[in-house]
Amino acid sequence: MEEILFSELLKSLKEANDIAEGMSEASRRFEITLPDVQSVREQIGLSQDEFASMMRVSVRTLQNWEKHRRNPTGSAAALLKIVVAAPDVALKSLHS
CATH class of the missing domain: 4.10.910 (30s ribosomal protein s13; domain 2)
Structure with missing residues (x-):
């Protein structure tokens, strides 16, 4: 065996x-398209400090995502998808 x-x-x-x-x-090939982090942040009207705090990452990490030097992975990528799909729910849930 x-x-x-x-x-x-x-x-x-x-x-x-x-x-x-x-x-x-x-x-087979999988292509995963991530939303543009900077656009998402700007659409919900948060500063880099506020958005990084909400995502529970450092501002430096957020800046790397926004400049496409790194991509969000794992739970950060999942949370970002939630923010895109339902920003009001995500903001309310994460600020309470």
């Missing part, structure tokens, strides 16, 4: 290498 699993793992690694080197196409 272990030999079969190792063989399948090795095959997967070879396929991944071929894809990374452009010798093969990936079977």
Whole structure:
């Protein structure tokens, strides 16, 4: 059994290498589009300090998102989607 699993793992690694080197196409591709953080912040009318505080991140992190040097991930990305979808609910919930 272990030999079969190792063989399948090795095959997967070879396929991944071929894809990374452009010798093969990936079977599927996911593209995630994140909202523009600066636009979201400006639409709800918060300063960088206020928005960073609401998102529970440092102002520096927020600035990196706004300048596209970094992207929000995990719970920050999820919260940002909520802010876009329902800014009034998000603001009310996070300020209480």
